[in-house]
Amino acid sequence: MTTGTTSVEQAARALVARAGEVALCLDFDGTLSPVVDDPEAARPLHGVVELLDPLARRFAAVAIISGRPAPYLAEHVAVPGVRYLGLYGLQEGYQGEVRVDPRLEAARPAVVAATEALADSPAVRESGAWLEDKVYAVGVHTRRVDDPDRWADAIDRTAREVAERYGLEIIPGKMVWELRPAVRGDKGDGVRRVVAESGARSVVVVGDDLGDLPAFAAVAQLTTEGHDGLRVAVRSAEAPSALLASADLVLDGPEGVLDFLRLLAA
Numbered sequence: 001m002t003t004g005t006t007s008v009e010q011a012a013r014a015l016v017a018r019a020g021e022v023a024l025c026l027d028f029d030g031t032l033s034p035v036v037d038d039p040e041a042a043r044p045l046h047g048v049v050e051l052l053d054p055l056a057r058r059f060a061a062v063a064i065i066s067g068r069p070a071p072y073l074a075e076h077v078a079v080p081g082v083r084y085l086g087l088y089g090l091q092e093g094y095q096g097e098v099r100v101d102p103r104l105e106a107a108r109p110a111v112v113a114a115t116e117a118l119a120d121s122p123a124v125r126e127s128g129a130w131l132e133d134k135v136y137a138v139g140v141h142t143r144r145v146d147d148p149d150r151w152a153d154a155i156d157r158t159a160r161e162v163a164e165r166y167g168l169e170i171i172p173g174k175m176v177w178e179l180r181p182a183v184r185g186d187k188g189d190g191v192r193r194v195v196a197e198s199g200a201r202s203v204v205v206v207g208d209d210l211g212d213l214p215a216f217a218a219v220a221q222l223t224t225e226g227h228d229g230l231r232v233a234v235r236s237a238e239a240p241s242a243l244l245a246s247a248d249l250v251l252d253g254p255e256g257v258l259d260f261l262r263l264l265a266a
C-alpha cells in the first residue's frame with residue numbers, strides 16, 4: 001500500500017501516459033461527494049464535474065458506479081461521455097438513455113403496490129414517516145419524524161409485513177427501511193462491463209465503503225486476465241479497514257480524490 005504524495009503523483013503520471021487505455025470507475029457518495037445527513041442533499045465536491053469533462057474525452061472510459069439510481073447520478077454529475085451505473089450496476093445511463101436489468105423491471109409492480117400499502121398503513125400515516133420513491137425500491141425514513149424511537153417498532157413491523165406480502169427484501173438502516181426486489185447487483189459486475197465495453201487494458205477503481213469491495217475484487221480478477229489495475233481507497237473516519245487494507249493507493253477524503261483527478265486531467 002502506498003500513501004505518500006509522491007506515489008499518488010507517480011500513479012497519476014503512469015495513468016496519464018496511457019489514458020486512452022484506462023477505464024476510470026468512480027464511486028459517488030464519500031468519493032466524489034462528501035457524505036451528508038440528508039442523502040438527497042449529496043452533491044459532488046466543487047470542481048469535480050469540471051474535471052470529469054476532459055477526463056471523459058481523454059480516458060477509455062469514465063464511469064460512476066453507485067448504489068444510487070442512474071438518473072440521480074446523471075443529474076448531479078452531468079458530463080457528456082460519462083457512464084452512470086446506478087443501483088450497483090443494475091441500471092445504466094449513458095448519453096441520455098437508461099437501461100435497466102430486466103429482473104428489476106419485472107419487479108416494479110410489486111414495488112408500486114408495496115409503496116401504496118405503506119402509504120395506507122397506520123404506522124406510516126400516523127408517524128408522518130417519509131416514503132422515498134426509489135423507482136425500483138421504496139424507503140421508509142423516520143429521521144424527520146417527531147420521536148422516531150416511539151415509532152420504530154410499529155414501522156419495522158409494517159415494513160416487514162408489506163415486504164413479505166409483495167415478495168420484497170427488507171434492508172434496515174439507520175432510521176430507514178428499504179424494501180426492494182431480491183435482485184442483486186454488485187459493483188464488480190459494473191467494473192467488468194465498463195472494461196469489456198470500452199476495450200480498456202487498464203482499470204482504476206476509486207471507492208470509500210464496503211460496497212466497493214466487489215469492485216476491488218473485480219480489479220484483482222482482471223489483473224489475472226492480463227489487465228493492469230489500481231484499487232484506490234478513500235480514507236475517512238468511517239472507511240472500513242478491509243477496504244483500506246486491500247487498496248494499492250489511499251486518498252484522503254473527496255478532497256484527495258479531487259486532487260487525484262486534477263493530476264489525471266493535467
Ligand SMILES: [Mg+2]
Nearest residue numbers: 027029030209
Ligand atoms: Mg461511497
